[in-house]
Amino acid sequence: MHEAARRAAERAARDSYGRLLAFLAARTRDVAGAEDALAEAFASALKSWPEQGVPSNPDAWLLTVARRRQTDAIRRRQTSKAGEAHIQLMTEELEAAGTSPDAIPDRRLALMFACAHPEIEAGMRAPLILQTILGLTAIDIAAAFLIPPTTMGQRLVRAKARIREAGVPFAIPEREDLAGRLDAVLDAIYAAYAKGWTEIGDTAAERLADEAIWLGRLVVSLLPDEPEAKGMLALMLYAEARRQARRDTAGAYVPLEQQDIELWDEKQIMAAEALLREANQAGPTGRYQIEAAIQSAHVARLVTGRPNWDSVVALYDVLLGLTHSPVALLNRAAALAETEGAEAALASLDAIEGDRRMADYQPYWAARGHLTALAGRKEEAHEALTLAIGLSTDEAVRHYLIGQRTALQDG
Structure with a gap:
């Protein structure tokens, strides 16, 4: 029972945190105070639910406890009649909302x-x-x-x-x-x-x-008239469509170029394509539309088998002009290696080599290891891959990079 109650409290924290916090903070505009009240409510849940059982309406329970903490804190700061009236109004609103999760405005x-x-x-x-x-x-x-x-x-x-x-x-x-x-x-x-x-x-x-x-x-x-919102949603759906293909049956990491496209979610890809078309027709092109277009180009290349790396590099050029992002430059280098070779790609990375943010940015060292290996610069590749391995938090990615480093050592 204790374990089930703990899991229920953790699930409520994951699923309802943002919705409850937004509701609690909306009237007071005190985000930190609402966070404190909600944190105390979750702490109370972890203490009382294992003893008393999980309530039938966890959100309402949490909202009630948090509201009490919040109003107590406000009372300590506000003693005027106007302050009391404000507290009463807020309390009534919260109590009305607390009767049902469906009644809590999002x-x-x-x-x-x-x-x-x-x-x-x-x-x-x-x-x-x-x-x-x-x-x-x-x-x-x-x-x-x-x-x-x-x-x-x-x-x-x-x-x-x-x-x-x-x-x-x-x-x-x-x-x-x-x-x-x-x-x-x-x-x-x-x-x-x-x-x-x-x-x-x-x-x-x-x-x-x-x-x-x-x-x-x-x-x-x-x-619905904001093209960048549609571009961002399209970008997420392109990525989400490939989720099942990113690991093999043994759980090993599978890079994009080696993924089984039969495992891609065609429905999500089609939804992304439709969103991107709508976004491109609606107004000026922004960052997310460009990033979604890059993903669309990768999908088209792998589905048709026809290289389109020049188009991908050109899209990254547009993205760099918009964002000046070191991450965009890093991804552009990987595409540039396909059109102009690894040395040209490495030369393009010179622009961010001295960027202190790259020192512990795992994708930078993974990309550098890949490119220096392609260029035949084994010692540099070994060093970069070792750093990438050390910075990896994903075990599957870590094992993939270790395999890359081993292959480098084996020639």
Whole structure:
């Protein structure tokens, strides 16, 4: 019973965290306070559910406990009649919502746009969304954005305080104010998907990927005229369509070029293609449309068997012009090796060789190991692959790279 109750609390934390947090924070605009209240509610669940049993409505139970903690904290800060009236109104709203999970309004998208408000530092908007909506730690977020964890944690605290201080509204902005805030929302959703995509075999990570796709669909449904939202959803669906092909029957990692395309999900690929066509017809081309177009080109190449690497390199050139991203340059180098050879690809990496963020970025060293091996520079390849192996968190990828290094040693 104890183990079942613990699993139920953990499942509720995974499945309901963002929805409950968004609801709790919507009226007070105190994200940090809502996080504290919800954390105490989950701690109470872990303590009481094993003894008293899992409630029939876990979300309502958690919301009730969190609401009590939240109102107690507000009472300690507000003693005026106006403050008491505010607490009473909030309490009534929360009690009404707590009677059923279906009655809890889903305010996650509103919270996402609050986190992307101009009052929040531009570079912290997407990280803030990842923590508030999906509950990622500062360490996880720091890795995704190539920022030291301590620095990320401090900036997240300041950003949450700014929402409260500035009275940032929890609402989807008007059309004229949308452009400057949508990018951060899309970046956060895709960063969440990328984390879930990378950590194959991890149930929590796969659930994170599913959540990201759900949020992507939500944004597209609410903002159907935004081409970049469709581009991002298409990009995620192209990747998701290949999920089953990324491991063989023994669980070994299978790179894109060696995947069995019969294992790809054709329905998801067709949905991605349709979204990309709609996005390209709707307006100016952005980052996600280009990245989705690159994935479409890879799909076409592997399905038809006709090389189109020149087109892939050209698309990466456009992407680099838009983003100046070292990750885009890294991926471009892998494509360039197919058209101009490994030495040309390695030369293109010179632009980011001195970038300190690459020092512990596993894909950089994996790509460098692959390219130097192709170029016959065995000593450099061995060193790069060794670093990539050490930085790998995925055991299947680690074993694949060890195999690459062994093959290098064997000639």
